[in-house]
Amino acid sequence: MRRVSMLLAMMILTLNACAFSRGTLGDEIKTETVNLIKKGVTTRAEVLALLGAPDRLLQLNGRDLFQYYRYDAKVGSLLLIIANFSRASIKSDDLFVVIAREGTVEEVIASKRTEGLEFRFWPFGD
Amino acid sequence: MSWNRSLTLLFPLILAAALSGCNVARLTINTPLTSDSVAFITEGRTTLADVIATLGAPDSMTDAEAGTLVTYRFLDAKYSRVNFGWLLKPWSPVDPDLIFSRSGLGTDAFELLCDNNWIVTHQAFVRHRPAPPFTPYPF
Numbered sequence: 001m002r003r004v005s006m007l008l009a010m011m012i013l014t015l016n017a018c019a020f021s022r023g024t025l026g027d028e029i030k031t032e033t034v035n036l037i038k039k040g041v042t043t044r045a046e047v048l049a050l051l052g053a054p055d056r057l058l059q060l061n062g063r064d065l066f067q068y069y070r071y072d073a074k075v076g077s078l079l080l081i082i083a084n085f086s087r088a089s090i091k092s093d094d095l096f097v098v099i100a101r102e103g104t105v106e107e108v109i110a111s112k113r114t115e116g117l118e119f120r121f122w123p124f125g126d
Numbered sequence: 127m128s129w130n131r132s133l134t135l136l137f138p139l140i141l142a143a144a145l146s147g148c149n150v151a152r153l154t155i156n157t158p159l160t161s162d163s164v165a166f167i168t169e170g171r172t173t174l175a176d177v178i179a180t181l182g183a184p185d186s187m188t189d190a191e192a193g194t195l196v197t198y199r200f201l202d203a204k205y206s207r208v209n210f211g212w213l214l215k216p217w218s219p220v221d222p223d224l225i226f227s228r229s230g231l232g233t234d235a236f237e238l239l240c241d242n243n244w245i246v247t248h249q250a251f252v253r254h255r256p257a258p259p260f261t262p263y264p265f
Contacts, residue, residue, distance in 0.1 A: 060189050061242060067187070083148040090155040094183040107244070109174070111182030113156065123152035123204070124260065 019077040019086075020119055026055065026070035029093050034110050037097065042105045047097055054097075063106060064099040072114040078121040087120045147209025147225075150260055156185070156200040159236050159251075167238070167249050174244040184238075193241045202232040206262040226262045 033050055036042070047066060054066035070093045077086035091113040100106040159181070167177060174196065178184075185199045207227035214222045239248040 058188060060187065060194050065187055083150065086149075086151045088151075088153045090153070092156065092185065094185065096183060096187055109178055109183050109187075111178065113182055123150050 017079040018121070019075075019079070021073075021075040021077075023073040024071065026068075027052075029068055029070055029095050029110070029112070031112070034095060034108065037105055037108050039105050039108065044099050044103050044105075047099070047105065051095070051097075060098060062101055066095075066097040066099065068095040068097075069093065070114070072117055074117055074119045076119040076121040085121055085123055087123045089117055089120060091117045147207075147212040149205070149207045151205045153201065153203040153205075155202075156198070158200045158202050158232070158234070159198060161251070164236060164249065167246055169246055169248060172246045174238070174240050174246065177238065177246065190239060193239055193247065194244075196238040196240060198236040200234060200236075203230065204232070204260050205229045206260045208262045226264055228262050228264045230259065 029051075036050060037047060044064070051066075051068055055069050056065075056067040058065040058067065071090060072092070073088060073090040075086065075088040077084065093112045093114050094110070096107070096109040097105055098107040098109075163181070166172070166180060177196075181198060184196045186197045188195045188197070205227070207225060210224040210226070211222040233253070235252040237250055237252060238246050241247050
């Protein structure tokens with residue numbers, strides 16, 4: 001108990017400040033919107049109506065590839081009197097829609113990595 | 127007060143003063159992949175859907191002569207800095223700086239080549255990412 005109190009007192013005495021920062025790039029890609037896209041059914045025009053113009057448009061062996069992305073960055077800083085620790089974590093949500101030659105969706109590839117993104121201070125370890 | 131006792135008292139003060147100019151920072155972009163995390167991929171058998179189910183969507187997909195090139199990018203950068211000039215602060219009329227700092231960019235990418243049926247035909251890491259250390263000593 002005495003040890004815990006000492007540790008707590010040390011932390012309070014040495015804690016100078018802490019900071020939280022966040023930055024995002026792009027619009028959120030909603031899962032319910034992605035679920036509306038059906039392979040072999042949804043057309044190119046419907047994809048554009050649902051999601052807007054893609055962030056990138058590429059060609060894949062004669063097929064169109066629409067790429068949508070969103071980035072989320074979280075930075076936590078622990079500013080102690082004796083040392084400063086900070087950690088920045090960036091993750092992205094990506095959605096790829098492959099449009100077949102006939103104009104319907106051939107493949108939908110999506111994942112939300114930003115859902116598990118946390119504010120972290122400690123730079124060591126994983 | 128004995129010389130040894132003076133040193134014992136002085137040492138934590140010197141250490142605290144030295145650490146006052148100490149900064150440790152880290153930047154992580156995406157989850158770094160290792161050879162263990164991609165061990166489930168078997169060339170010629172695993173499909174892109176299987177890969178996405180485990181690793182999530184890739185960062186880019188581009189057209190290649192033999193199919194589609196799928197890329198997962200990640201970065202793990204470390205930075206540490208110590209300012210030994212802080213040790214002289216109590217005795218100096220100016221703010222002296224003697225800074226040792228070091229950054230390490232552990233950047234890498236994992237690439238997959240898929241055929242027209244979305245089956246992985248080749249896989250490889252672009253670099254063998256050396257884990258950068260948190261060591262401010264630059265020499």
